[in-house]
Amino acid sequence: MTKERKLPSGKILALILVMFVVIMFSFILLLELPIQLALLTIWFMIMAVGLYLGNSYFQMEKGILKGIYEGMGAILILIAVGALIGTWIAGGVVPTLIYYGLNIISPSIFLMAAMIICAITALSTGTSFGSAGTAGIAMMGIGESFGLPIYLVAGAVISGCYVGDKMSPLSDTTVMTASLSKVDLFRHIKSMSYVSIPAFVIAAILYWIVGAVLYSGSGDLTIAEETMTGLASTFNISWVMLIPAAIVIALLVMRMPSVPVILFGALLGSLWATWFQGYGFIEAIQALYSGSSLSTGIAFIDNLLNRGGITFMLEVILLIILALGVGGLLQSIGALEVIGNIFANWATNTGNVTLTTMLAAFFGVFFGGAAYVSLLTGTKITEENYDRLNLDRSLLSRNTEAGGTVTTPMVPWSDGGVFMAATLGVSTLAYLPFFWYGFLVMIITLIYGYTGKFILGKEKTKKEKENINEQTA
Template sequence: MSENQENSERKPTIVEVIILLVLFLAIAFSFTGIFDLSIQLALFIALFLVIILGLRLGYQYNDLQEALKNGIFNGLEAVLILIAVGALIGTWIAGGIVPSIIYYGLEFIHPSIFLLATVILCAITSLATGTSWGTAGTAGIAMVGVGEGLGIPLPMVVGAVLSGAYFGDKLSPLSDSTVLTASITKVNIVEHIKSLLYVSVPALIISGTAFTIAGFTYTANNVDLSRVDSIMTAIDGIFNINWIMLMPALAVILLLAMKKPAVPTIAFGALLGAVWAAVFQNMDFISALNTAYDGFSLQSGNEFMDELLNRGGITGMVGSVMVIILGLGFGGLLNYIGALQVLVESFTNFIKNTGRLSVSTLMTGFLSNIFGCAMYVSLILTPKIMEKNYDRLKVDRRILSRNTEVGGTLTSGMVPWSDNGIFMAAMFGVPVLQYLPYMWLNFAAIILVIIYGYTNKFIWYTEQDSESTQTT
């Protein structure tokens, strides 16, 4: 790029950014809510909206295309994990692993405490493995099957799964997002996790209590135990149910807990599922292996069982992969032309105390998920955009790292076109806007961050007398 070309470039104005984002939201919501068109098509069109604005700002097309490719490249690990999890679900159903977990869950978990048990199980799994995605694809998919068997609304079950999965993910030193946030904010990983405890533990108690009440309230009159017995009988008639079936799940959790790379670990789990299908379910190995690609297919004559178990496979993730690729490219373009920075910088003068600082950080993380379409975009951009405000108010960087996690990670699954939203919706077959009202831990954490900010509770400063600098 020549020097004259560099000098001709400019940042977008706040009006240009708002027009762009309004157009994007209008296209996204009208395509999905009115015209029944795919979000992939909306994102594809949005790419060209950003490119047109970039050309207007003086950028060269080749540079914009490079920014698009870089945005996609930076998030390709998420695509690989999604593909691996799709393969794992297909073979784990064929191998009787998921059916066995569902069977034992129906046998041993009392319906009234099922939602609480789901939160706790997913929290432990995520804490041990450091991955909310891995938890969703293993313990989560099994608990959703148990919930369906009990007749509990699927969006509520997904909300319990995500509450536990995100809790453990944020407090695990094995979590890549936790390590990334600590690194970018220049906070020691242990101090970062200790800071998060002040938000995550109360949020877990609040959400756990809410799910317990919901469990007793819902199951008191709605669970048909005869239906549960019939489902268990059907599963036992189709699959060989045995405690040995749980070994691949334990192996994957153990490997992830040992901090082995996620993609090969999950792929190894998928291979174990195919082996288990051949050895224990009397399935031809080639057919079992094919479930990793095409998913598991069952025609049992039982409509509920077929709907419950016919899922998984790499092909079932293609739509989600396309959304993530297009979304990452969209976020890369927005970041390159400085659109998100301009948007956030426009309300810098609003930040005069820790309450407004916390709200602004949460909004920055959320907006980065909406317009960056990926959690990692949010976790990278939010500290870079907000760190000067924390330093100006002499607020310790541990608060920046904590608020970045809550605003970036915990809101990602709330956005239908973000990497987390797409992954979870595809995993459980529940649209984001349906499970969103039940993400109780996430909402509780957001509310706690705002309360701490405005009450100055659990807020630390770089100087002891800095509280006197706060204004209202």
């Protein structure tokens, strides 16, 4: 006899959430075991609850596979970016960016400049991962050469990268959010600009002030000079090394698909390593898979540049697969449906609707481990509340990005958190307090929600527009 399937009660849902937090932090902080093992343990915990509620194993397995499938786009980008990082270091692209940056950027304005440079790169390419893996690594090398705390530099770099990931019409998360919210892409970007532009300006000013206080430009530049000497003696430094970056940015601006363009950029990096950096062809191609391996004679530059390759991303990819499986399991046992019902009862005004959407999106990041999951939970759990209150869907899309996209680098086991920590060499919890753009986006979004400021008027449907045209004819 088949057991009747039930939705989890509030108590059971609370138990799942508490157990998730307990398992995660016990494995990480007390047992010092990999996050991947914690997530795998959480799979079995949720499965046990699912079986108790009457779900079959095969139903939950389908949920796992569906959750993983929904995040495959991010996994493909991670593979491509890993290859890109390896060959752009071997090919001299990243070392040239570091070298020129040390020449032209003043230490006192570096933090602000790092954010702006990464923002321009991300807006042009539409990928925070690609921007962090190229311009971001270069900014980390420059900042460390200037003697700035690496966690502070990482905060500025990630802030800039997520400006583009949130605002660029080329970004997959921006396009996906507009699509899920049923909003025109540029209307979605216009709605977000009311939040993102003030957040960007305030964050840039804060980075400038802190940079000026920490480093006025009168300090010891010995490390920066040693870095430039080490790079110049190891690599052929020339503007020609920047051609692969220019080609990739141009192709992405032309709205070519991200994954093949990034992989093409990685191939260009291998060719540059062969033509200009003295690598053998096989050795240069190997950098696609295993990354860069070199010695400049400067320890922290070696630590920064000996990375990349597809293998560099394997642990990150495994973690994301397991995290996506958690999100799929929670959806399959009805946890997301229960949360949606709770939020619907609470969402009685614009402020509460804003908060519940941000919480629903953050739920997807925290328990689903990926930006894609957060966009699904943010929109699908709360979209009916906007229609019920006659609110424009551009508010839904803006709130979803505020709670989902910009929070991914804040969670240590999410795709954004793991990638940024691995790529920049700074733990998530170390750079988190300095990711000012992300916090400002959330604060400003909530202020607008509860004050009713900068909320676009409800967009007319096609039928409503036709009726208006008939009446005015």
